Amino acid sequence: MKVVVIGGGASGLIAAITLKEMGTDVTLIERNPKLGRKILATGNGRCNFMNVDATEYQYNHPYFVKPVFEQMSPEKTLHYFENLGITARIEDLGKTYPFSEQASSIVDVLVFEIERLGVHVIFDAKVVDLKKNQDFEITLENGEVLHADKVILATGGKAMPRSGSDGLGYTLAESFGHTLTTLFPALTKLELNSPHLKQMDGVKIQGTVELLHYGNTLQVEQGDVLFTKYGISGPTILQISRKANELLSQDQEAEIKVILVEHLDRRELSKRFQVLEHKTAYFSLIGLVHKKLILPLLSDANIHPESLLKDVPKPQMNRLIHLLYDWRFKVTGSKDFDDAQVTAGGINIQDVNPQTLESKLVAGLFFCGEILDIDGICGGYNLQWAWSSGYVAAKFASRK
16 A cells, blocks of 8 residues: 655655554655645744643633644653654653754654655655546646645645745645634744834733733733734734634734733832832833833823823822733734744544544545644644644554
């Protein structure tokens, strides 16, 4: 039996290795001159390659992820990489890195295994057509036609197209009748509507951020927040971006609420301003918030920076205090797929068997990784899904 894996990223690599280990004749088709290109960009080059605490509940469709994780759990994934030679460093929130802190280490051990097992790899190859008659016919851009009993689509999504994932797999799947859910960038930076963005550009703070939908809190994240000339970024925003973009894709309102002084009691804050009542409004905020945030805050509170605090009308003073705990910005968009770490949306999972990852529409067609409508939060969860789903797809594709 012959299986062709289309896509040499994370899920495709583990699928090809698993197939070969199970004695299957496998060919791996990769668009780039090298394998695992997108893996090299993960974790800022350190490669947060999995998460030991991952469960199905960190993903958008838990019921679909659960049977996959039952077959290839985070614990099993960790042992898998240890057997390949990776010593893991587990950090906060279950984030797992190679001890070398080099993404290339993960790619190297996988490529070594591909070569050791003798997996046939076709590089610099773009699939332009995929059909099924008696068997699958895979047509490459150079005119070459491959035949296979089964095919695994591991082509990724649309995020980071420079890595080779431009959504080609969606077109191939649609030719068999599969449908797509709405696609939008996830784990990305958000664009805000504020006249102060240029002033605040480059300010990094520790704070709490909430995603609001018509005033209701949908998500809360704590940690680093980075203001930019276009909006806002940082780990907290990456986590929130998925839900924010989902709202925007439905033409619904999304707001970001920044809490600057969460751990400061309001009475303490009022007392501070009373003590400093003979100082200017600008001076009263020095030492409390980043200097580049002072003028924007005062502007939004309608307070002149040179006004003495004792002369500021009570409504404006109350407004300033309110902003320190509840500074809101309208989300107008996000950075596109070029900057996104992950694609939200994908092949509709209603037409895919969650136990085997085989198409319900076409026997012998399997899916794994980002091509499916499965995405997780930031912290190694999406690579965890890639490894687990790649293994499961290969496990069942290898069966005659």
